[in-house]
Amino acid sequence: MSPKRIASIVGSQRRRMLWCLAAAGAIWFGYAATSLLRTEWANHNIRALLARRDVPIEVHRAEPQEILARINESVRRDKIDEAQAILSSAEAGLSPAVRAAALYNIANARTLLAGETVRKGDLDTAAALINLAKSEYRLSLQLDPSNWDTRYNIDVAMRVVRDLPQADNPETISPDAPKKLWTDLPGVPKGLP
């Protein structure tokens, strides 16, 4: 195709091409403007949350970092359940790194809480909290295996409450398990006096 021919085609289709260019430009401009505005709004929220103000966010439309900021603020205010709920409802749209970070922060809060509980002497609650924290750290490590802080903290969490491996040697079944079945039943013969 000679340059002349191309020029003639361009000349004859100029009106259409110009309209197409204008439409594409308008769509692009609209997209870029919306995206910028949304990011600005998200940053506004993030700044407010970093300044420790309890700003609500729309979880389903929020940016990942905005959600992370919101979770951190909830955790800071000792509302771990709220943070957990935000994370679960936003999880689908988050990148693995952000999910890992959110899980890590929640697990840290639980570990600290477990430490407090240990000091009060409530070891059962502490063990439950540590188990939750451990599974969260574990999930976080699965999502982001290279994070050394997570490794360090799961190691710390595992030492807060004494944790004995149960499933390590499956051949030694607990010997008093069958006996326990009968302890609550009345009228079990106890043998001759």
Next chain:
Amino acid sequence: MRVYWAAAWLLFFLSPASAAIDAVNVYEPRNFGYFIGDTLERDIEVVTSGKTELFTAALPRPGSLTYWLDLVSISHTERDEGGRRHYDLKLKYQIFYSAIEATELDIPAFPLKFKNPASVALDGTSPNDASDAAAKRSASIPAFRIIVAPLRDLVLVDLMPEKTKELSEVLRPDVPAREIPIAGKKQQLALAAVVLSTATLLLLWHYSVWPFRKRAGRPFTRADRQIRDLLAHGAGDPSYREALLVLHRAFDEAAGQRIFSNDAIAFAEAHPVYRGFSPRLKAFFESSRLYFFSDDRSAAERLFPVEKLRTLASDLAREERARA
């Protein structure tokens, strides 16, 4: 008796079992220097021949294997090579063992399942070496012993009631949220604005509106616009006259000289874009002559009504835009 054994051996070596598990090759990574959270990959190649196939649906599923070990992923690919079937398995594990000192741990073995693992050879002889036969009927991925090292100097004293350190001082800090960078988005917006305004300017230029209203070489476009303005005020006799004059001036400007009725055909010949307009140009000039040079103005309007005049002007303007 000796002859019988010899025959059996001969048969065995001449026709080995037609279906068998030929090899399970395990390519292990290093077995030392692992920390909590580390991942390791084992590559396993299973070679089968004949009808024997690896039963891939029975491979272990990703998930927790023991309290300290996760199978992160398992993938397998198959290929045929020299009449044998090769299965390449890739197993990825993640360790969650918090070691107090360097500890040896075993990644558990697991059996592989096969379809038709012990087919009998075609001539009915089966391998007569029992251990050999067993090896050809079943296989497993062996256990793998690794050494896991502690991550930190474990000071249990830190967490005892008489501790000197708070737990919050021991833990690594939280991950803070950070602001989203917007420089890239701003650049994109600026670029989009440039494209949009360029396209808008080009469109304005194409239609010769506002900043390009006086664009040179567009006499018909201007004439078209003037005629439409004129007719918007009413289609009386004065506006018809005015419209005729406007279009005449446009022809003059387009040709670079005065154009009269006789020149109409020559003008169309000289400007190929307007060649298709020849009959209408002739009619226009004819009616214009009637209008200006005879008293029969109504005949001129009948011959070339004002509506036709307007469409002619707009058609000429369109051709002009298409050409330029």
